[in-house]
Amino acid sequence: MLDDRKLDVLRAIVQDYVATHEPVGSKALAERHNLGVSPATIRNDMAALEEEGYIAQPHTSAGRVPTDKGYRLFVDRLAGIKPLSTPERRAIQLFLDGAVDLDDVVGRTVRLLAQLTHQVAVVQYPSLTRSTIRHVELLTLAPTRIMLVLITNTGRVEQRVIEGPEPVGENLLADLRARINSIVVGKRFADVAQLVQDLGESFTAEDRPIVTTVLATLLDTLVEQQEERVVLAGTANLTRFGTDFPMTIRPVLEALEEHVVLLRLLGEATEPAMVVRIGHENMHEGLAATSVVSVGYGSGDEALAKLGVLGPTRMDYPGTMGAVRAVARYVGQILAES
Amino acid sequence: MLDDRKLDVLRAIVQDYVATHEPVGSKALAERHNLGVSPATIRNDMAALEEEGYIAQPHTSAGRVPTDKGYRLFVDRLAGIKPLSTPERRAIQLFLDGAVDLDDVVGRTVRLLAQLTHQVAVVQYPSLTRSTIRHVELLTLAPTRIMLVLITNTGRVEQRVIEGPEPVGENLLADLRARINSIVVGKRFADVAQLVQDLGESFTAEDRPIVTTVLATLLDTLVEQQEERVVLAGTANLTRFGTDFPMTIRPVLEALEEHVVLLRLLGEATEPAMVVRIGHENMHEGLAATSVVSVGYGSGDEALAKLGVLGPTRMDYPGTMGAVRAVARYVGQILAES
């Protein structure tokens, strides 16, 4: 059904449309790409491609435009990932190496991605559940008020204020702190839940209330995946979408403000591979004309979290995928070092 | 020069223009506001107002539009601050009371402001320099690596990793921690600099290198105002600006991404009073058509930081100012309680 040449034609259509942002006709195709055949032949192929739903024409007498299905085929089978140039790689490394702490790394990464791809960049903070614990600290703020500080191997710090049922002695607190750390340090979040729960039973009944409260908060912090932080940059690039702004940019900006939506767009953090979601595949009404390219990043083999970019479906997929992959790699390296 | 009636006319023009977003003519003015005079008379007044630079006409045969100078006069002398309705106040309080920690307070505040004003909201985290210190913690991450954690009375937590010149003993660390806390707790950032500096001299020469490094980092954290964090919400509201999007929305989005610009827009944190900056007063090319309403907020008499909104110069100033003031008050209350 789908000739090699028909695929060539589809590839050419996608490339031209991405470059010009205008429907592409048979004549222009024959001229710009040397396909070795005449416009008339290309027209026949285009008719077939349209029949199959890979391209469409906005108006009866206009050129063709790729459909979501067409982009999907292009990404899956017709184009690779375009590696970055050496200067670009060097620039990335240089820029990211200058970061001083986790916030800085994430901040620089998201700005870098936005600049590199000329699109909206999204970076998720290293997930808590996949991190290991470096230290747990308990501080007395007031007689009945304790602050719990949790530090991960990626440098992320979470804090919670605990309102205790009664004043807590420094000795007890020191004891609790020591015991908690002895069992959790170096372990992954997901693995310590049971250990922490069991810990409470080794304290005297007198201390139980306070200990239980603290441990419950700790558990809550460990488990509560909900507070996955994301940052974004490059929203100004949305103005490149087209000239039919109001309708198209509005819902996108709204979607970007909903962190829940953002996280869903990036996809499951467990999936480290690069994912491209095109148009309607995003399952979000306002994002029907946008694509998301995301990939996991992490210090070791598996992903700590995800990052990616969001842009119009008519984006330069090979280039964008190359940039996203490269940035993810370097961020992984940086995090592994610190 | 400027009659009472001329001022009435200007007020009417501003109100109508804000409501309709269209140049307003003399006839419509006479009909909608009962100024007690005929359109012809109003035309004369309008000519005078235009002469003085308070209004302008986009085209020769169009109605009049307020200039920045006109809005300025309107804000300063012709309009008050419109208080919020009781239900609105209750909604604010309810929504903010649900916050669990500082991040949550700030996050809720900024979303609330955006929703209330239908504009872009900006909230600055409580400034470090104006906060007092609640606790300083020193943690050993690795033999030569120490983490410094700083907790303020507003619940803000700052952390730094210190790479020490040599391994540091737990005893020394505990001693240092105790001594630091004994002199800094409860004091304001600005007031402890000298005290911290002096502290180093009370240690033995042997411990000096490590102590000096730690204290230097602490000082750096205290002084470095630079890292003032701001968050924003409601960028989707920018699409209300007008139909001539591309030109107008682009530079605004770009400006909003520059935190430095944002902070400058909010103004000096030392100024607790409400500030309205109109159009060119922002001294920023891309924001020539936007106004900023900002005000300090804080638990006590003086401002911890600022918050505000940014919108088109043709905004509802009384309503916006009312919302900004009300939100600032409630945030102040919330922070004072915690």
Add this chain to the structure above:
DNA sequence: CACTGGCACTCCAGGCAGACGAGTGCCAGG
């Protein structure tokens, strides 16, 4: 003297017709 009604003028917005051109589908011929 201030206000009013009338009048001529300006100029933008929108509708309409026509020319143009890009692009298509189809068909006959190589």
Add this chain to the structure above:
DNA sequence: CCTGGCACTCGTCTGCCTGGAGTGCCAGTG
């Protein structure tokens, strides 16, 4: 199976016109 040619469609651009809103000015009036 490919190619060149041809008729057809339709969107865009241009110029033109008209309607209407709004203005400025002027003479008249209390």
